[in-house]
Amino acid sequence: MxxxxxxxxxxxxxxxxxxxxxxxENHDYPAPKNxxxxxxxxxxxxxQVYKDYPLEADEFYNPILQGCYPDPAITRKGDDYYLVCSSFAMFPGVPIFHSKDLVNWTQIGHVLDRVSQLDVHDTGISQGVYAPGITYNPNNDTFYMITTAFAGGAGNIVVKTKDPKAGWSDPYHLKFNGIDPSLFFDDDGKAYVVHNDAPDEGKELYSGHRVIKIWEYDVEKDQVISGTDKIIVDGGVDLADKPIWIEAPHIYKKDGKYYLMCAEGGTGGWHSEVIFISDSPTGPFVPAPSNPILTQRYFPKERENKVDWAGHADLVLGPDDKYYGVFLAVRPNEENRVNTGRETFILPVDWSGTFPVFENGLIPMEPKLKMPEGVENKMGQEGFFPNGNxxxxxxxxxxxxxxxxxxxxxxxxxxxxxxxxxxxxxxxxxxxxxxxxxxxxxxxxxxxxxxxxxxxxxxxxxxxxxxxxxxxxxxxxxxxxxxxxxxxxxxxxxxxxxxxxxxxxxxxxxxxxxxxxxxxxxxxxxxxxxxxxxxxxxxxxxxxxxxxxxxxxxxxxxxxxxxxxxxxxxxxxxxxxxxxxx
CATH class of the missing domain: 2.60.120.200 (Jelly Rolls)
Incomplete structure (x- = not known):
């Protein structure tokens, strides 16, 4: 949300x-209306964590969005960054945030703010819209938000705009099944949709077996091109390990190579982020030898200031020409409850080698981070979203x-x-x-x-x-x-x-x-x-x-x-x- x-x-x-x-006494108090x-x-x-870890001048708190702001996705146009989160049956849907520096965020509204875009009137709160993806297409100077709507018969939809602050179109309904779609726009003008789906009929090997599919996308018609669908990941990093719930895929291009990043392990305690590489956006994709590149699943259950369930990530190039990743995680209370829900976190990403790795994403996470050079922490001031206490x-x-x-x-x-x-x-x-x-x-x-x-x-x-x-x-x-x-x-x-x-x-x-x-x-x-x-x-x-x-x-x-x-x-x-x- x-x-x-x-x-x-x-x-x-x-x-x-x-x-x-x-x-x-309030002798003259008027009787209120009904x-x-x-x-x-x-x-x-x-x-208590914020009392124990006061901020220094060059630090900010993680998560950047506290409370139920799960499944973050991020994009960039010039110096402007835009981030969206899942909202399920909450209305308006898909909260959208803006930042110039990845630290200070302002909520500028919601992507789906009209009934014509979102019909959830008879829907359980955890239905509705899942896992939005937001992508800027420099080829036509347009922003796209794509998501799965488990309500109103909508299915997978995409909306678009030239300016995220000025509102979004009514949905274009996409002709494919599955969940967690995202868009990728290549340098040559071609476009693609990747998403989670079930294996081909009769080929499911175990409970939680899923695949990642890719389609070519017609930018003029805002529709996938029939017959272009292809499975590019079957099961996950290693099918022999019976990985569950490969999902939330994103494609990136760097140094002429195509990278496919996905969540794996389900959204609970085995959640993680994994990465694949290819010479083509349609594969074949080869997993990195060092997967996962982000997870909190290997550490003692009773660790202090525990952050858990980390995954469902998206990458962006920061203002300091360094990569960053936003992702969901939870901070359980003393009874291991997750009442604050799945929140939006951020970490710097080391992409100096062939594959990206979340910095300190494979050790127990800390409650605060160093700010990018030259950034001032204004969270909670001047209209920026607050965090900490x-x-x-x-x-x-x-x-x-x-x-x-x-x-x-x-x-x-x-x-x-x-x-x-x-x-x-x-x-x-x-x-x-x-x-x-x-x-x-x-x-x-x-x-x-x-x-x-x-x-x-x-x-x-x-x-x-x-x-x-x-x-x-x-x-x-x-x-x-x-x-x-x-x-x-x-x-x-x-x-x-x-x-x-x-x-x-x-x-x-x-x-x-x-x-x-x-x-x-x-x-x-x-x-x-x-x-x-x-x-x-x-x-x-x-x-x-x-x-x-x-x-x-x-x-x-x-x-x-x-x-x-x-x-x-x-x-x-x-x-x-x-x-x-x-």
């Missing part, structure tokens, strides 16, 4: 906040909502509204467990230890009304913490939704409920310290009361919940509430 905001709250609401701090209004969000990250405050007062805020299965604009009071969320007749668009505005969890605090103005009218916050891994694995009504009373409820196994139905458990006074805005908070999560509320925004005690974050990790996303923190409202306070 990722991913500006909404008009200023009124002076009156600011006064309410001050009144709450000073303990003065539409929930969120007036402020503060996200604060507090990971940081505080992000959203007052919903800007003209446009920040790109970090996303919807699920449909546009955010369908349920949110800019008002002088704050962000209104009009509740849908769907709840968090349904495979339909939900009226939820999400922010990615970016730290193991964090707090996510919001202010809510709301008085539900009935038992089917609820608004609050959610910690969300998928439609069957999440926590809901919000206010609803029972009889004449208002209640704050905490519900856990989980699947005993990934194929079974969701089991809902009300962990706690508590009667509350909603005459004034209520402050809701999600906080975590590794695998330990707490949900709390406050009347004044200072003293918080935990509801339901400490709960496990296990269901917010893919190793328990399945799927491919990291945990999301959401502002949630529904008219289909089925949580009954105890």
């Amino acid at each position: 990722n991913k500006k905001n909404i008009p200023l709250m009124t002076i009156l609401l600011a006064l309410f906040a001050l009144v709450g701090f000073n303990g003065i 539409t929930p209004v969120f007036t402020k969000v503060v996200y604060q990250g507090n990971d 940081f505080t992000y405050t959203e007052n919903f007062s800007s003209e446009k909502l920040d790109y970090r805020w996303i919807g699920l299965r449909g546009p955010r604009e369908a349920f949110m509204k800019q008002t002088k009071k704050g962000l209104e969320i009009t509740p849908f007749d769907t709840h968090i467990e349904e495979l339909k668009p939900t009226s939820t505005l999400f922010y990615r969890q970016q730290h193991d230890s964090f707090s996510f605090t919001t202010t809510l103005e709301y008085q539900p009218k009935s038992e089917t009304d609820l608004a609050g916050v959610t910690a969300f891994q998928n439609e069957g694995s999440n926590y809901v913490f919000g206010v609803t009504k029972k009889g004449d009373d208002y209640f704050l409820v905490l519900e856990k939704n989980a699947r005993p196994n990934r194929r079974g139905g969701t089991v809902s458990e009300i962990i706690a409920s508590e009667k509350v006074d909603l005459k004034a805005p209520i402050h809701l908070q999600i906080k975590a310290n590794g695998d330990k999560y707490e949900f709390a509320y406050s009347a004044d925004g200072t003293e918080f009361t935990t509801v339901g005690g400490v709960v496990s974050g296990d269901i917010l990790s893919t190793d328990v919940a399945g799927g491919f996303t990291g945990a999301l923190l959401g502002l949630y409202a529904t008219k289909a509430n089925d949580i009954v306070p105890q």
Whole structure:
């Protein structure tokens, strides 16, 4: 996935906040409308690793994109670098970032930001769009984004633009199966698509056996050329070793040779990056004798500040004429959970010999890197994306909502509204467990230890009304913490939704409920310290009361919940509430 905001709250609401701090009664507080209004969000990250490893002047932190920003791909035009990531059923889709130096990144939007480009309205969160590839074609001065859309019958698609900051075309639907496509434009003007696919029918040798195919691509028609498909890698580096899930291929040309780089080993603990060489873009491709060129799979499980699952990479020539590789990896918490999801990392690449090798990519990775010469670290400043420990405050007062805020299965604009009071969320007749668009505005969890605090103005009218916050891994694995009504009373409820196994139905458990006074805005908070999560509320925004005690974050990790996303923190409202306070 990722991913500006909404008009200023009124002076009156600011006064309410001050009144709450000073303990003065709100005699003139007007009764809120039934539409929930969120007036402020503060996200604060507090990971120990960043305290233990403070930055020197010439250093920056890795990952460069914290939270669920997996499957990165990168391209360059002149001094401009563009990076995209997977977004699955999040909407808008395929977050796109821009940089001049590979250190400081600005999110400039999303590639698939219209329903005409992306139809995920009835799709599980880990479906949708996978593994985008972005490539600049100097032959026609055009950028291409190619991806697989597991929704709406789209299949493999490509969109294009002359300027990534100005929006992208509607999709061209490509006539081939398989996943993880990328484009390669040769010096002679010819173009090719490479992708992961199943072996020819009847030739699958074992579970996880896949192949890499190549097609010639017609740039005028934006379509593969029928009959040109060819298998260029069967199984992986060595078929005798039964390698699994050769995927995410990219072709590069250097010194007259063609290089094919792929992920191998699946996206979990055996993940790696491997490289092949050929005299032709259509092969035959010969594996390097020193594969893999990137992996974290060989090291002790309990190592400090562990980075794992490294792979799914892409290469680019940096501003210092040195190669760099972006790739996904995870940073598990103390219970080996991956609640922050698969994140985007970067490493310098040594390509002084025949084959590229990720520098320090074959030893346990460190949390920080040396910056390219002449680069200043501005992350978190001047509009650049933050990393390390940081505080992000959203007052919903800007003209446009920040790109970090996303919807699920449909546009955010369908349920949110800019008002002088704050962000209104009009509740849908769907709840968090349904495979339909939900009226939820999400922010990615970016730290193991964090707090996510919001202010809510709301008085539900009935038992089917609820608004609050959610910690969300998928439609069957999440926590809901919000206010609803029972009889004449208002209640704050905490519900856990989980699947005993990934194929079974969701089991809902009300962990706690508590009667509350909603005459004034209520402050809701999600906080975590590794695998330990707490949900709390406050009347004044200072003293918080935990509801339901400490709960496990296990269901917010893919190793328990399945799927491919990291945990999301959401502002949630529904008219289909089925949580009954105890």
